Structures are given as C-alpha cells and as structure tokens.
Amino acid sequence: MWLTSLVLAVVVLGATGFAIHEVRRQELATTELQRIVLRQRMWRSEQALFLTSRERLAGLGDSATDTVDLPTAITRFSHDAIAAIPFAVLESIPATADTTKVVHQIHDEIAHSVYDAISGTTRGIAGLIRRGLATPAQPPRPGAAEEDA
C-alpha cells in the first residue's frame, strides 16, 4: 500500500513536470506567433501608408508652373517631415521641450525662407522661358544686314 502511494506520487509529479514543460513550450510558440502577426500587420500598414503618400505627391502638380516647382515642393515637404521627427521626440521630453521648441521654430523659419527663395527663382525662370516662347520672333531691323557687312 505504501509502495503504491509512492509510485502514484512519483507518476503525478512526473505528469506535472511534463505539463509545466509543455505549457512553457506553448507560451513560447504563442509569443512567436504574436510577433509574426504583429510584423505582418505593421508591414502591410507601412506599405499602405507609403503608397498613399506617393499617390498624394503624384497628385500635387497640375499647372505647368506647379510642375516646374514640384521638385522644390517635394524637397521642402520631405525636409519638413524628416526634421519634424527628432523635434517631436525632443519636444515630448519635459527637460528638452522648451529649448527644442525655440530651435524648431528657428529651423523652420530659415528652411522656409530658403525654400521660398528657391521656389521664387524657379518660378521666375519658368515665367521667363514661357514669355520667351510666347513672344513672336522680331522682324530684322532695316539696314541691319548692311551694318553687319
């Protein structure tokens, strides 16, 4: 009787050990599956965001001048967007928030004035080219051929 109880206790202990091992294995498998699902979900979400942004950019330029100005606009938007990331992080930390806001403002003012200047120049050149193309060729001045000779 005593021996039977002992054997039963050993069997139950063994079963518990095996069950603990199995639960641990299943927990690891669940965590791995969660990681795979998260990665897949985020990959698709990033891809969709990328495609939407590209479509929005593609729809920017309509008129001829807009098309000429488009590279500057894209560079400007990209610069703003990329620069905003570290600023946003630093602005969310109380210790660096105040200083960062001032630096961010100065950065934006300088960057925008530079881009405005580039944009203005590009538009000016585009206007000159357009006017040059629209103006009919001048008839030769009388006597010009004799002067040249």
Next chain:
Amino acid sequence: MQIAVLIVVIVNLGVLALLGRRMLVLDSKQRALRIELAQLGPAEAMPAPLDKAFLAGRKRMLTVEILNPLELATLHNRLAGVAGAVAPNAVRAVVYEQAAKITRDQLAKQSVEADVQVHVAD
C-alpha cells in the same frame, strides 16, 4: 507518511488542473492568431520601382546593452546583492527581462509598434 503522499498527490492534481486550463487558453489564443495571420495574407506586390524605393536602405535596429545589471538589481531589491554574488548570470537575465518589459510598455505609450526581444550573445 501516507498522509504526506496523499497531500502531494492532491496538490499535484490541482496544479495539473491549472496547467490544463492554461493550455486551453493558449490553444484558443493560438487559433485566433492563426486565423488573423491567414486573413492578413502575404503583403501585396507593388510595382518594381515602388518596391525598390520602399525597401531602399539597410535594416536598422536599436540595441541596448545594460552595463550595470547587478547594481540595478541591488537598487531595487537588497536580496539581489546576495543573489548576484551567487548567480550573477541569473540576476542579469532577470534584469534584462524586466528592462525589455519596461521598454515594451514605454514604447507602446508612444504609439511605437516594436518587437522588443532579449538576444543572448554567444
């Protein structure tokens, strides 16, 4: 003696029941995740130039190496000092697991979807 064995058997049966329940929960979670994965399907193929632009650049990862795990453990728990003297590796493992958990929680608060894992170097 027989009473002691009986108590061991009863306690073990209780533990087994709890473990069985945990297995059922895990199984149902895994089934739900597999369904979600099947619904997500493979990522849609993009036109080649877009795909190239999207995948441009090298993969980046953020690594964190805790340089004072034993000190950290001692700061939070006095007994960890003793444990650190006997089994420093175990204390380091616990500190890294805790750090990973805190990082996960903090990143989630900042809307960062991150796969935070502890890598054990050779």
